[in-house]
Amino acid sequence: MDSTLQDKETGTLLEFSPGGSRMPVLGPVVPIPIGELRIGDTPRLSGENAEHVQHLLAAGDAVPPITVHRETMQVIDGLHRCQAARLRGDERISVRFFEGSAADAFVLAVRANVAHGLPLPLADRRHAAARIIATHPHWSNRMIGSVAGLDPRTVADVRQAGGVTAEVRVGQDGRSRPVNGAQGRIAASKLMIANPGMSLRQIAREVGISPETVRDVRNRLQLGEEPVPNGSRPREPGTLARLASDAKTASSGAQPSTGRSRMAMMQAVRRLTADPALRFTDTGRALLRMLHVQMAGMEEWGKIGPNLPPHCGMTVADLARELAGMWRSLADDVEQNLADTA
Numbered sequence: 001m002d003s004t005l006q007d008k009e010t011g012t013l014l015e016f017s018p019g020g021s022r023m024p025v026l027g028p029v030v031p032i033p034i035g036e037l038r039i040g041d042t043p044r045l046s047g048e049n050a051e052h053v054q055h056l057l058a059a060g061d062a063v064p065p066i067t068v069h070r071e072t073m074q075v076i077d078g079l080h081r082c083q084a085a086r087l088r089g090d091e092r093i094s095v096r097f098f099e100g101s102a103a104d105a106f107v108l109a110v111r112a113n114v115a116h117g118l119p120l121p122l123a124d125r126r127h128a129a130a131r132i133i134a135t136h137p138h139w140s141n142r143m144i145g146s147v148a149g150l151d152p153r154t155v156a157d158v159r160q161a162g163g164v165t166a167e168v169r170v171g172q173d174g175r176s177r178p179v180n181g182a183q184g185r186i187a188a189s190k191l192m193i194a195n196p197g198m199s200l201r202q203i204a205r206e207v208g209i210s211p212e213t214v215r216d217v218r219n220r221l222q223l224g225e226e227p228v229p230n231g232s233r234p235r236e237p238g239t240l241a242r243l244a245s246d247a248k249t250a251s252s253g254a255q256p257s258t259g260r261s262r263m264a265m266m267q268a269v270r271r272l273t274a275d276p277a278l279r280f281t282d283t284g285r286a287l288l289r290m291l292h293v294q295m296a297g298m299e300e301w302g303k304i305g306p307n308l309p310p311h312c313g314m315t316v317a318d319l320a321r322e323l324a325g326m327w328r329s330l331a332d333d334v335e336q337n338l339a340d341t342a
Contacts, residue, residue, distance in 0.1 A: 027097040029065045034086055034093050038074045041102075043110045043120060043128045048083060052118045056084035065094035067112065069105040076105050077112035103135035107147055114149035125149050129158045182228045184209040188217045189227040200332045211332075219325060269295055 056063060066078025075082055076098060085093045098105055110128040113120045120128075129148040132139070133155070141155040148155070187207045191198065192214075200218070204211040217227040269291050278284030308316055 026067060027070075027099070029094050029096055031092045031094050032068075033091060034082065035091075036073055037068065037082060037093075038072060039079060039082070040072075040074050041106060041109075042075075042079055043106070043113055043124055044079070045121075045124050045127060048079060049118055052080050053083050053087070056080055057087055059084075060088075065096050067108065068095045068097055069102065070097040070099050072102065072105075074105070076109045080118065107132055107136065111147045114147070120149065126154070126158055129155050130162055133159050133162055185213065185217050185227045188214050189221055192218060192221065199335045200329075201336050215325065215329065215332075218328070219321070223321075266295060 063081050063084075064078075066081050067076040068074065068078075069076055078095075082093060098108060100108075106128075110120070110125075110132065114125065125148045129144055129150055132144050132147065136144070141152040141159065144150075145152045145155045150158075184207050188203050188209060191203050191206060195203075198206075200211040200214045203214045207214070220227050269288075272278055272291065273288055275284075278288055304316075
């Protein structure tokens with residue numbers, strides 16, 4: 001998989017760092033005259049640290065190249081190294097050029113100052129996060145936090161204080177997701193009802209939410225519940241109730257409730273049991289064992305619920321839902337694999 005990605009908003013070419021953050025691609029190391037450089041915008045609110053410059057001066061020229069914004073010739077990373085080179089009387093300095101926008105140049109400056117060299121104080125990092133939120137509102141709190149060295153919750157506080165919002169945000173994995181999870185859940189529920197044959201992954205890609213969220217929506221609908229949890233419901237509960245009712249009705253027809261359906265299932269299991277591709281592989285034998293356990297007690301399913309002791313009813317109900325979810329997940333994985341290999 002290519003490690004580069006173009007930012008949809010700024011057009012800057014970005015690459016994935018080991019930590020998951022996306023950072024601009026830089027050019028090769030080249031020597032340029034120090035006199036051509038400009039010192040200006042920096043995430044360090046207090047500016048140059050004279051003591052750090054003296055440490056670098058004592059280290060000689062055994063320091064990494066600095067990073068410079070090609071368009072403005074402004075130093076992005078290496079303010080103190082540049083000043084130490086000037087004090088040594090150097091006429092040229094090794095640089096790597098960044099070709100992107102000024103906004104992305106600042107992002108790079110913040111990330112570099114957080115990752116190495118003189119630590120960036122907390123106040124500077126919060127201030128930097130506020131600037132990045134203003135120029136990159138589509139970036140998620142986690143992504144901005146990874147750049148500025150802040151917890152995502154701190155970034156969320158900074159975002160709220162600045163009043164900057166975005167309907168869709170891009171995460172560290174490069175995927176866009178809606179900020180309002182309720183909207184994504186409602187869209188998934190509508191798509192699920194209109195296209196019952198779609199897999200979880202297909203719906204997730206279409207709507208822009210995670211497959212696990214889609215699975216939770218499906219579970220809720222099949223139980224007759226609204227697709228959105230109570231804590232994040234939008235204003236139209238009547239619409240959600242209708243969606244839940246439609247989904248429950250639609251899914252009820254797929255449940256094997258008649259004797260003929262049970263017979264068809266048993267015949268299908270017998271055919272699978274006779275298949276050498278399953279009988280002679282570890283994965284196949286494991287699947288057949290699970291299917292036989294499920295089928296062995298089908299006649300008893302209807303007797304279990306009414307006869308369970310009340311004190312263990314909720315535990316059994318929770319386990320049943322979890323196991324049902326595991327089988328549904330297996331169905332989704334199998335369908336997706338068939339689609340991928342078609």
